[in-house]
Amino acid sequence: MTASPPLHGSGGGDPAGEGPPVPAAGPRPAGQFTGRRVLVTGAAQGIGLAVAERFLRAGALVTIADRDAGRLARAAAWLAPTHPVVAAIPADVTDPEAVGAMIRAAAGPGRVLHVLVNNVGWATESSFADTTLGEWNAQLAACLTSTFLCCREALPYLRAAGPACIVNIGSVNGLAAYGHEAYSAAKAGVVSLTQNLAAGLGPEGIRANVVAPGTILTPAWDDRAAADAGLLDRLRANYPLRTLGTPQDVAAACAFLASDDARWITGVVLPVDGGLGCGNEAMRASRAIGPASTAEAAGGQARS
Numbered sequence: 335m336t337a338s339p340p341l342h343g344s345g346g347g348d349p350a351g352e353g354p355p356v357p358a359a360g361p362r363p364a365g366q367f368t369g370r371r372v373l374v375t376g377a378a379q380g381i382g383l384a385v386a387e388r389f390l391r392a393g394a395l396v397t398i399a400d401r402d403a404g405r406l407a408r409a410a411a412w413l414a415p416t417h418p419v420v421a422a423i424p425a426d427v428t429d430p431e432a433v434g435a436m437i438r439a440a441a442g443p444g445r446v447l448h449v450l451v452n453n454v455g456w457a458t459e460s461s462f463a464d465t466t467l468g469e470w471n472a473q474l475a476a477c478l479t480s481t482f483l484c485c486r487e488a489l490p491y492l493r494a495a496g497p498a499c500i501v502n503i504g505s506v507n508g509l510a511a512y513g514h515e516a517y518s519a520a521k522a523g524v525v526s527l528t529q530n531l532a533a534g535l536g537p538e539g540i541r542a543n544v545v546a547p548g549t550i551l552t553p554a555w556d557d558r559a560a561a562d563a564g565l566l567d568r569l570r571a572n573y574p575l576r577t578l579g580t581p582q583d584v585a586a587a588c589a590f591l592a593s594d595d596a597r598w599i600t601g602v603v604l605p606v607d608g609g610l611g612c613g614n615e616a617m618r619a620s621r622a623i624g625p626a627s628t629a630e631a632a633g634g635q636a637r638s
């Protein structure tokens with residue numbers, strides 16, 4: 335059993351953030367998801383583990399899956415004292431056979447699945463020019479093909495559960511240019527797939543939405559932050575809220591979209607990004623667009 339939750343990267347939240355703190359995810363009404371079967375992929379650490387914990391706290395019957403069997407077992411052990419999972423299934427979500435077995439296990443004897451959270455995804459550090467075809471294909475497989483496989487295999491069980499919903503973890507990279515071309519293209523594909531599923535499955539009472547995180551402090555950042563001491567500070571400076579996100583911030587958005595409060599929300603992308611996507615702060619500050627203010631035109635001091 336791990337001594338501390340393997341949710342965060344070495345930052346353990348974002349204590350270095352100088353802006354207003356992102357409110358911690360508070361306790362939710364007990365039983366919000368009581369009796370509902372939930373599957374979270376890539377749940378051995380980081381965002382997936384926080385999502386699983388969030389649904390467990392709200393009474394769901396949660397199955398966690400991950401390709402790293404050892405880490406998955408440690409995550410299940412960490413959750414067990416307060417919120418035991420229904421099952422922890424070692425599975426590579428790019429493998430169709432493993433996906434089928436994972437979905438059947440999560441659906442259980444009742445053969446229903448109320449919530450599917452497709453959380454697996456990762457990016458390589460290669461520049462576009464250096465990206466090999468293998469790297470390109472691997473990132474598409476991890477982010478997009480896995481989502482296709484899981485949604486397709488889960489469909490009969492989601493239909494049996496109806497109403498049911500899918501929450502796909504995208505990224506701000508799927509919405510605009512922030513580098514990581516292969517990963518970004520894959521995440522943009524997740525948005526399109528989700529919109530199509532929402533439109534196609536809506537008449538059956540199955541919703542599908544995307545949560546698009548900005549920089550979230552998870553173990554995925556540990557190596558990069560260790561290799562570059564200033565990295566997280568440079569990233570933080572891009573966010574209007576001047577903090578980086580936590581796995582719990584993403585988990586809260588997933589829980590909302592999966593809840594009855596969101597019963598009329600489908601096909602949307604919900605950024606959880608500290609304001610990153612709301613505009614270009616440097617350009618706004620430079621006043622590069624728009625007419626000069628009256629004060630400026632009169633040679634007076636511009637208001638800051």
Ligand SMILES: NC(=O)c1ccc[n+]([C@@H]2O[C@H](COP(=O)([O-])OP(=O)(O)OC[C@H]3O[C@@H](n4cnc5c(N)ncnc54)[C@H](O)[C@@H]3O)[C@@H](O)[C@H]2O)c1
Nearest residue numbers: 376378380381401426427453454455505547549550552554
């Ligand atoms: N952390 C961020 O800054 C950030 C930002 C935007 C989007 N996201 C997205 O959020 C999701 C989770 O990110 P994270 O930072 O928690 O990642 P993470 O690397 O900390 O955890 C991902 C988990 O997925 C598992 N996994 C990887 N490939 C798998 C596969 N093929 N089959 C099964 N399990 C697999 C890993 O073993 C790991 O436990 C990803 O989709 C990622 O793209 C993360």
